[in-house]
Each structure stands twice: as structure tokens, then as C-alpha cells.
Amino acid sequence: MARVTFLGHAAVLISGQQTTIAIDPFLSGNPQAAASADEITADLVVVTHAHGDHFGDTLALAQKGALVVSTYEIAVYAEKHGAKAFAMNIGGRYDFSGGWLKFYPAWHSSSFPDGSYGGMPMGVVVELDGKKIYHAGDTAYFSDMALIGKEGLDLAILPIGDTFTMGPDDALAALQLLKPKRVLPIHYNTFPPIVQDGDAFVERAAALGFAGEALKPGESLEV
């Protein structure tokens, strides 16, 4: 069993018996943040891409002992800023206590707020305590999501905000390829260009046979 806590925007905390993973911990400056970086501890920080609303408080969590796991470019950047990091790229798998994670493509862009290159944007499948969770990062809908679906997903965490990522219609199409047991919509309502109705999305997903929950920031679900 793994507990998934939605921290607001694309930030989630996934906790298992031995390992806690923060994904895209954008908390400072996030109007939806359910916690500050001070209140969170993680063993690993997984960063899908370098945009400020994803890299976020990565360095603050690293200062408290978390290992940064991301692209080569983001890992090098984090190390330059004093973090301990493990450099990877799309297709790579990283094993940790209680599970593993594997990076998949995402159709997006990836640069740091100062314009420096962040490598390829990624999505990630985490297996923790026997449960498989896909965090899509920021992405458009793409047909190779069918390959990710072959992992056998217990939960898909999908952006629905539109403008910068998939909107609700494409996220519903993505569900048909990913075939997860459940869906958690993210990356919406944080800023005016990405306002969406999470409950309406979950209802439409249910009509297609996919259970889901539009968690409010700070709420959790168990997978």
C-alpha cells in the first residue's frame, strides 16, 4: 500500500513503508500549496522537468537529506547548488528500498527559470510497495501512453489544466491508453490560464469506467 498526498499544482508526496518520494515539489510561491518545504521530508525528490512550477523547492528538500533523481541536466544543476543527485534520462530505471521508478517521455519543454536547458521533460512510473503510480509531468496527449499503460497502473496522476499541458478532453483520451485503476487530476486551478473543474473531469472519467478523485491540496488517497 502507498499513500499519495496531493500538495497542490503538480506536487505529490508518495509514501510507502520504507521510502517517501516527493514529485515536483513546487511549494514556495504556489498559491495552492498545502505545506511548506519545512513541513515535508522525503528520501527522494523526483523532478519531471526544470520549469519553476516543478523544480520548485527541490533544493530545500535536498538540504534536508533528500536525493534528487532527475535528468542529467537537472541533476548537474542541483549538484552545482549543493544537492546530492542521481542523474538519469528517459528509459532509465532507479531502484530504491521498497520499489523502483522509471522515466518515460513527456511532450513538453524543459528550461530553468533563468533560461538554461533542463534536458528532456519526463513522466515517471513509480512502483512502491507493489503499487504502480504514473505521474505524467507536464505533457500533451500522445499515443505512446499505450506503452506506459502496459506497466499495469494502479493510479495515473494526469495534468488537466490545458494551455501548457493536456486539457480534460485529451486527459480522458489518455485514460483509454493508460487504463489505470484510478485517476488523480492535477496541474489545474493554480493560475488563471489553467482553470478547470476537477470534479467534472472525475465524473466524465467515471462514465468511461475509470474511478478517480479530485483531491484538494492536502488530501490523500491510498493505492
Ligand code: NI
Ligand atoms: Ni512545465
Ligand code: MN
Ligand atoms: Mn507546469
